[in-house]
Amino acid sequence: MVNEAKIDIRNLNVWFGDNHVLKDVSFKIRENAVTAIMGPSGCGKTTLIRAINRMNELIYGCRTSGEVYIDGHNIYDRNINVYELRRKVGMVFQKPNPFPKSIYENVAFGPRIHKMANGRELDEIVERSLREAALWNEVKDRLHDNALTLSGGQQQRLCIARALAVKPEILLMDEPCSSLDPTATAKIEALIRKLSKRYTVIIVTHNLQQAARISDFTAFLYMGRLIEYGETKRIFKNPQNELTEKYITGKFG
Amino acid sequence: MSGQTEERMIFAILGAPMVICMLIFSWIFSLLLTGIGTVRWELLTVSALKGGMFEIIVGTIYLLLGATAVAGPIGVLAAIYLVEYAPRGGFTRIIDQAINNLAGVPSIVIGLFGYTFFCRHLGLGVSLAAGWLTLALMMLPIVIRGSEEALMMVPASFKEAALALGATRWKAISSTTLPAAAPGVVTSVILGIARVAGETAAILFTSCVLTARGLPRTPLEPVMTLSYNLFIQIVALGAPAQRVFGIALVLFMIVTSLSLSAILLRIHYRRRQPWLRMKG
Numbered sequence: 001m002v003n004e005a006k007i008d009i010r011n012l013n014v015w016f017g018d019n020h021v022l023k024d025v026s027f028k029i030r031e032n033a034v035t036a037i038m039g040p041s042g043c044g045k046t047t048l049i050r051a052i053n054r055m056n057e058l059i060y061g062c063r064t065s066g067e068v069y070i071d072g073h074n075i076y077d078r079n080i081n082v083y084e085l086r087r088k089v090g091m092v093f094q095k096p097n098p099f100p101k102s103i104y105e106n107v108a109f110g111p112r113i114h115k116m117a118n119g120r121e122l123d124e125i126v127e128r129s130l131r132e133a134a135l136w137n138e139v140k141d142r143l144h145d146n147a148l149t150l151s152g153g154q155q156q157r158l159c160i161a162r163a164l165a166v167k168p169e170i171l172l173m174d175e176p177c178s179s180l181d182p183t184a185t186a187k188i189e190a191l192i193r194k195l196s197k198r199y200t201v202i203i204v205t206h207n208l209q210q211a212a213r214i215s216d217f218t219a220f221l222y223m224g225r226l227i228e229y230g231e232t233k234r235i236f237k238n239p240q241n242e243l244t245e246k247y248i249t250g251k252f253g
Numbered sequence: 254m255s256g257q258t259e260e261r262m263i264f265a266i267l268g269a270p271m272v273i274c275m276l277i278f279s280w281i282f283s284l285l286l287t288g289i290g291t292v293r294w295e296l297l298t299v300s301a302l303k304g305g306m307f308e309i310i311v312g313t314i315y316l317l318l319g320a321t322a323v324a325g326p327i328g329v330l331a332a333i334y335l336v337e338y339a340p341r342g343g344f345t346r347i348i349d350q351a352i353n354n355l356a357g358v359p360s361i362v363i364g365l366f367g368y369t370f371f372c373r374h375l376g377l378g379v380s381l382a383a384g385w386l387t388l389a390l391m392m393l394p395i396v397i398r399g400s401e402e403a404l405m406m407v408p409a410s411f412k413e414a415a416l417a418l419g420a421t422r423w424k425a426i427s428s429t430t431l432p433a434a435a436p437g438v439v440t441s442v443i444l445g446i447a448r449v450a451g452e453t454a455a456i457l458f459t460s461c462v463l464t465a466r467g468l469p470r471t472p473l474e475p476v477m478t479l480s481y482n483l484f485i486q487i488v489a490l491g492a493p494a495q496r497v498f499g500i501a502l503v504l505f506m507i508v509t510s511l512s513l514s515a516i517l518l519r520i521h522y523r524r525r526q527p528w529l530r531m532k533g
Contacts, residue, residue: 055417058416083420083421085419086416086417086418086419087418087419090418093413093414095410097408098414100433109428110418110419113418113419113424159414162418163417163418166418
């Protein structure tokens with residue numbers, strides 16, 4: 001079904017202590033497309049995307065088995081540089097979390113720690129990233145204001161710009177609109193569509209309409225298992241699994 | 254009993270301790286004020302050999318600065334380790350408990366330990382250095398506890414954002430958590446200083462003398478301090494009350510200004526840290 005697989009997840013299992021959160025999840029994620037991961041609360045959506053940039057292992061008591069291949073390399077291999085991995089796989093969180101620093105410093109943070117640029121070159125990265133995140137026009141005259149003075153929606157786009165600044169290939173988004181109003185949500189959704197031309201976007205959502213609106217592929221998770229995965233249109237029109245059908249028709253979740 | 258009478262009784266019961274406290278405080282304050290007559294600028298700047306207090310005040314400051322230089326870095330580093338790096342488990346819990354216990358050890362016992370270990374065993378003798386180490390022991394739990402609290406107040410989301418950008422753990426902590434926690438950490442150090450500024454028992458036999466030729470020239474020489482001077486003036490010399498309360502007033506002002514600066518610093522930074530108000 002998926003030809004150009006950017007990410008290939010095989011038999012992924014994650015435990016937090018005795019809690020078996022992800023159970024034998026296997027699927028392939030297509031390059032330069034939007035893949036939505038949906039499912040009821042606590043089904044392991046967030047754990048699944050955090051397995052792709054190895055953020056789970058920062059949580060005490062977490063164990064992972066299985067493989068996640070990105071461009072053919074298993075990111076759980078011992079010789080993988082996890083910092084380089086996380087540069088390549090950007091992440092946007094549920095609640096906007098800009099640093100309590102200036103707008104400029106927020107975007108420059110990543111390039112600085114990876115020593116990618118400084119001076120004029122860094123200015124250019126900051127501008128390019130803010131433009132890509134559709135925020136430049138709103139903040140170009142106040143780059144040195146504190147990021148916390150921005151509105152919620154602007155903060156979230158700043159977080160997207162911050163993630164884009166380190167030139168990632170994959171963008172993980174964990175319910176990026178859940179704390180935003182409808183206008184801000186619409187802006188971010190349009191942005192996600194645009195970004196998918198250049199980045200492989202994986203978005204966690206429990207908003208069915210959102211998954212239907214913006215994603216090319218949809219994965220449905222339930223109690224840690226991947227129940228169904230396929231093209232979004234097909235999943236919503238013609239779900240093959242009874243659970244998926246129940247979920248998208250609002251019978252539970 | 255009618256509701257009204259009950260309410261009045263409760264008010265009286267709750268109000269009485271308040272009144273008692275205010276009476277005690279105002280009495281202490283009036284005693285301190287009796288010393289104000291003896292505290293003149295000359296007294297503060299004239300050498301102790303000529304009846305002034307200069308070396309005694311500076312000696313107190315020497316002692317506090319040295320103890321801070323020891324306890325500050327160790328305490329802050331320990332707090333960072335305990336909050337950010339230590340594995341959660343039995344061993345860490347034992348250490349946490351040990352720190353709590355250290356805070357509860359009577360200062361005279363700390364002094365006794367300082368004397369046997371630093372003065373005798375390490376051969377530092379009765380000296381400024383022994384006083385630094387002994388007071389540092391008393392400051393440590395306060396600095397560690399306070400710094401830990403400051404570190405834990407910083408939302409984890411900042412650190413997570415840095416880590417997700419590919420920062421190392423230390424880079425994430427040093428660029429996001431530490432700057433945000435800095436004011437709280439500084440406050441905890443100042444509170445630690447304030448805690449030991451008036452300390453007498455711990456330095457009684459580790460670092461003090463009543464009269465020295467002047468300020469210590471090396472850390473291995475003993476020092477004169479306000480609290481010790483006060484103690485001796487009362488128990489041994491039977492000094493005039495005015496003189497005693499004068500010393501007490503100077504000591505009181507040093508400790509109070511330290512505590513006050515900690516409070517002001519906290520207020521100042523809290524204003525600049527909106528997330529402390531936003532919660533979460």
